[in-house]
Amino acid sequence: QVQLVESGGGLVQPGGSLRLSCAVSGFTLEYYAIGWFRQAPGKGRVGVSFISSADGSTQYSDSVKGRFTISRDNATNTVYLPLDCLKPEGTPVYYCAYAPLAPNGNMFNGSYNEWGQGTQVPVAS
Numbered sequence: 001q002v003q004l005v006e007s008g009g010g011l012v013q014p015g016g017s018l019r020l021s022c023a024v025s026g027f028t029l030e031y032y033a034i035g036w037f038r039q040a041p042g043k044g045r046v047g048v049s050f051i052s053s054a055d056g057s058t059q060y061s062d063s064v065k066g067r068f069t070i071s072r073d074n075a076t077n078t079v080y081l082p083l084d085c086l087k088p089e090g091t092p093v094y095y096c097a098y099a100p101l102a103p104n105g106n107m108f109n110g111s112y113n114e115w116g117q118g119t120q121v122p123v124a125s
Contacts (some may be wrong), residue, residue: 009119022096031101050107091122
């Protein structure tokens with residue numbers, strides 16, 4: 001059974017930074033995608049950034065492209081998402097999720113059926 005555990009969230013000031021971590025275990029597929037999703041209060045989950053196990057390729061939403069850089073540590077099966085220049089937008093929750101890698105390589109529309117518990121990132125002064 002795939003398990004994903006997020007960490008690294010917490011209160012940050014506007015304009016500040018922190019790094020989220022997603023520890024993945026129990027996976028059996030050789031080719032899979034790990035995605036980070038953001039859920040603002042009262043809204044649905046939106047894909048932010050993705051990374052492939054096949055070749056380390058990455059994909060980003062337009063809102064974070066150029067600001068965030070997803071990465072992975074294969075030795076520890078951990079995926080990282082540094083968040084920079086955060087804006088005061090309430091208390092969003094960031095989730096990481098696991099999906100088989102689609103043949104067309106599109107990680108945004110993957111079948112993300114395994115999710116972590118989420119980590120909150122309140123941005124406030």
